[in-house]
Amino acid sequence: MILFPSDEWIKLFKEELNKSKKYEEVAGDWEGDFLFVISPDEELKQEVIFYVDLWHGKCRDAYLVKNRKTAAFTFKGPYSNWKKVINKELDPIRGLIRGMFTLEGDSKVILEQTKAAQELVNTASQIPVKFEV
Amino acid sequence: MGKTIECHFWDPALDLESKLDFTYEDIGNNIELKKPVFTVDSLNKIIDNLKKSRKEYLLKIDIPTVLNVIEKVTDMWMDPDYKGRRIAREVLPTVTGFSLQMIESWGFDHFMSILRKDNLPLFGKLQPEEYKEFSELGDGLVKAYGEVNISHSNFDPSVIGHICAGNILGIAAFEMILDKLIDAASWIKVPSEEPVFGALYAKSIEEVDPKLAYSIAILPFEGRNTEVKELLFSRSDIVRATGGEQARVSLTELADKHNIPIAGHWHKFSFITLARDYLDEERASQIAELVSLDVTAWDQQGCFSPQEIFVELGGEVDPLKFSELLADEMETTSIALPKGVNSGKMQVLDGYHQYLKKEMMGDPVKIFPSATHQWLVIYDGTTENIEPSPLFRVIRVKPIEDIMHIPKLVRPIGQFLQTVGVAIPNNRLISFADAIGEVGATNIRAISSMTLQKPWEPWDGRFPLNELFELDNIRWVSISTKDIDKEITKALEQKRSIVNQQLPIDDVSPSEDSTRKFQ
Numbered sequence: 001m002i003l004f005p006s007d008e009w010i011k012l013f014k015e016e017l018n019k020s021k022k023y024e025e026v027a028g029d030w031e032g033d034f035l036f037v038i039s040p041d042e043e044l045k046q047e048v049i050f051y052v053d054l055w056h057g058k059c060r061d062a063y064l065v066k067n068r069k070t071a072a073f074t075f076k077g078p079y080s081n082w083k084k085v086i087n088k089e090l091d092p093i094r095g096l097i098r099g100m101f102t103l104e105g106d107s108k109v110i111l112e113q114t115k116a117a118q119e120l121v122n123t124a125s126q127i128p129v130k131f132e133v
Numbered sequence: 134m135g136k137t138i139e140c141h142f143w144d145p146a147l148d149l150e151s152k153l154d155f156t157y158e159d160i161g162n163n164i165e166l167k168k169p170v171f172t173v174d175s176l177n178k179i180i181d182n183l184k185k186s187r188k189e190y191l192l193k194i195d196i197p198t199v200l201n202v203i204e205k206v207t208d209m210w211m212d213p214d215y216k217g218r219r220i221a222r223e224v225l226p227t228v229t230g231f232s233l234q235m236i237e238s239w240g241f242d243h244f245m246s247i248l249r250k251d252n253l254p255l256f257g258k259l260q261p262e263e264y265k266e267f268s269e270l271g272d273g274l275v276k277a278y279g280e281v282n283i284s285h286s287n288f289d290p291s292v293i294g295h296i297c298a299g300n301i302l303g304i305a306a307f308e309m310i311l312d313k314l315i316d317a318a319s320w321i322k323v324p325s326e327e328p329v330f331g332a333l334y335a336k337s338i339e340e341v342d343p344k345l346a347y348s349i350a351i352l353p354f355e356g357r358n359t360e361v362k363e364l365l366f367s368r369s370d371i372v373r374a375t376g377g378e379q380a381r382v383s384l385t386e387l388a389d390k391h392n393i394p395i396a397g398h399w400h401k402f403s404f405i406t407l408a409r410d411y412l413d414e415e416r417a418s419q420i421a422e423l424v425s426l427d428v429t430a431w432d433q434q435g436c437f438s439p440q441e442i443f444v445e446l447g448g449e450v451d452p453l454k455f456s457e458l459l460a461d462e463m464e465t466t467s468i469a470l471p472k473g474v475n476s477g478k479m480q481v482l483d484g485y486h487q488y489l490k491k492e493m494m495g496d497p498v499k500i501f502p503s504a505t506h507q508w509l510v511i512y513d514g515t516t517e518n519i520e521p522s523p524l525f526r527v528i529r530v531k532p533i534e535d536i537m538h539i540p541k542l543v544r545p546i547g548q549f550l551q552t553v554g555v556a557i558p559n560n561r562l563i564s565f566a567d568a569i570g571e572v573g574a575t576n577i578r579a580i581s582s583m584t585l586q587k588p589w590e591p592w593d594g595r596f597p598l599n600e601l602f603e604l605d606n607i608r609w610v611s612i613s614t615k616d617i618d619k620e621i622t623k624a625l626e627q628k629r630s631i632v633n634q635q636l637p638i639d640d641v642s643p644s645e646d647s648t649r650k651f652q
Binding site for chain 1: 255257315316598
């Protein structure tokens, strides 16, 4: 079991994503890096930021951000909502529309990539995790 | 026998047609409206089926699928030969009292064209702390007023109810679309004054994607039918309602009783503000052209329709002269978009006689009447105080020393303020918007577009999608454009296209001409 969120988790996520033929297929035309920002709430004390560089169906880089970092898109939400995504209880695109997550970057581009987003979630959900709380 | 129009819609697999009684109301012109007489059992079946459709289909499809359905449905309605639009064209003038031209041009050509997938408000929740000053959103600006105080939160509503007011065509379509974007099943009480369009629109969704359509039920019932409302409220996660004061009192009480949130949009007051900067010899008549469209649209029946016009002193064209220009333009615009059968002739005459007396007694008043009582422009220099209009295209023009005096004048009715149509230059607009937003206005729009809400704009201070999840006490104020000059230039082209398209080109009378385009 790997702790979520942690640098270990995001590195394993990168490995798993690069093994996924399905992700490679559905995200073939995707170009853009992300900051996934996990905001503190009742269950998480400090903000955690992952950097994930996604490029044509592959993950070129992924790590826990310790210093300042910018990316084409910033997808941000409270820890409790990230847990729902990791547990496949919440589609991140739907979470975005409902205001459970916020996005900096062109939302129309993201909304066209729902299949890729679903595969990101499918991959994340296959990693056995233990949560902060 | 004339045409029978069904005002209801639900999944035909429920087979309620054979089980329910129906009423048939003759509304004239060989049109009768068919409405169901609901039973508790039938409504329970409808709601159960909405939930089933949501679970088995709506929750399983992705957002692009929903967006594509919306796009296809809009394509269909934009085609004047689409059968739904043909039925609407035949029936809605009789049902609503609006003219055919108003329904076709302002309703379908303009309102429906907004319902494009690229326009839809999919930007999620905005953070109020990032909008403490007017900041970019869509092609305009928004600002957040107030502090967050969440009174309701549910990010996964399964059934949303809608009670639509009858003064504006098309609200039901907007409600259906928004609910599908958030995976909610919908019941929609269509207004008694216009019970037709909702079912026609739902049927057009059914043509494209029946399973999606079956997460929608269109329920025409009388507002006074407490039994039906009780049941529907008891089985909904949230209800959004539009209506007047009576509706506010009764529906709020009902929502409290069933402990469900209500997103209410009640009685509002809107007006126009024209800055002296636009009142030079060249532009004043253009501004009058655009203002005439706001006064004419929906015969001034909308909450966003202007009831007064404040004209700033100090321009080359003074408020009295502007009133005259406006009267000229009202005549032209009324030929293109004539009044319907609900002409409000009494209201126009009332306004006329009331102000004629004042004019005769030497008050600083001048009336500019229409020969056929289609409209009435009143220059009223007696008071700056804001007053409600008799509506039906009766509009008062009031001189004002400085537009920055207006916020203080309208403060007493701040909670009722909604749309302010403006022609104020960019360098003065933000300070005006800051002040009028502080008082209570929520939508600042370029003149001529007061009745055309952009999908990204908040509605009475709340974003229409977000308020279905959360009521947070933040009041959002929008300015419909980042560049008022460009918006006015664009609006002028649009306005002239409407007028040129409709104006008679020979001696054909307006009423005869009105059929030309649509034959």
